[in-house]
Amino acid sequence: MSLREVVYCGVCSYPPDYCEFSGKLKRCKVWLKENHSELYDKYYGSDDAEDVNALTNKLAGSSIGEEREGKLEKDLLKLQAKEENRQQRELQKKLSSKVIIKREARTKRKFIVAISGLEVFEIDMKKLAKTFASKFATGCSVSKNAEKKEEIVIQGDVIDEVEAYIHSLLEEKGLKDVKLEIIDTKKKKKPTTTTPENTK
């Protein structure tokens, strides 16, 4: 007796026999074929030209009767369509939303950078704040802004680095076209160089 290794689907996280109930069957199939082709053959048959038909044929041997099987099949298709619609909507939402990076002056030569609008992209704000804190060696925290939304506040003038980092982060998620809006409350170099002179 020994332990069994179970492969979990990379798309829906179920064991592959339950992929058909997850509503993401199409993408599950692609994933399974790429990663575990032997399992793909086992569950969906080797001829994928008529995958939906093959599946129904396989299920014909099921015990719950033709009528119920048909109903189940219909329900599953409905679920799948729903899931697909939802995903599309979500993607649309992601693409249409934008990230706002704002630089604010705190005292004369000190700035904070506030980032908001990240929560749509399923990014863990707290974790990102932690990485920023160690990356830039500054204080960084998550706080609520005026609109009661979460934002990351970084102590220090690191707006360019933050922009680059978030760009790469979004690119990793396959969302290259997301807009980054950069709001700079003061002109970049002038205030930092002129203010000390004025005070002199």
Add this chain to the structure above:
Amino acid sequence: MFKKFSKEDVHSRSKVKSSIQRTLKAKLVSQYPQLESVIDELIPKKSQIELIKCEDKIQLYAVDGEILFFQKFDELIPSLRLVHKFPEAYPTVQVDRGAIKFVLSGANIMCPGLTSPGAKLPVSPGFEKDSIVIINAENKENALAVGKLLMSTDEISSINKGHGVELIHHLGDPLWNFSVE
């Protein structure tokens, strides 16, 4: 039990002492005797069990960031990932194909789903009321849920009406997707 469950429900996390770890393992074996041969593979002697206390007095036990079992009252309940590793050790019932959809959305299992041709119940004496069972499905290899019997399996087949199994944990529920970082 895990209809709604997220990181906010976690109250505290702590490491379990090795002596308590031993008694936990012993308890697990006494509940599921067949685990004895593999318990050291499931929870190696050197490993560190982590206790995660949550809302509603639910306690999760995790090894290497993977939740292996949990406990609400006195009974230890295996998580599905543990079940998948060694399914033979637990009492099992099987539901028919039509029920899978409902089980995966968290419904309790009705008796007819356990008695129809595609389903399987153990031959008598069967299992007692209130025992923990894992739920398998027709033509499927892996378990899809963990539940608690609301009546004994003999009663299920004789009465054949109403709720048979109370669902505790199923594929795709928040506990399944929960990750301890």
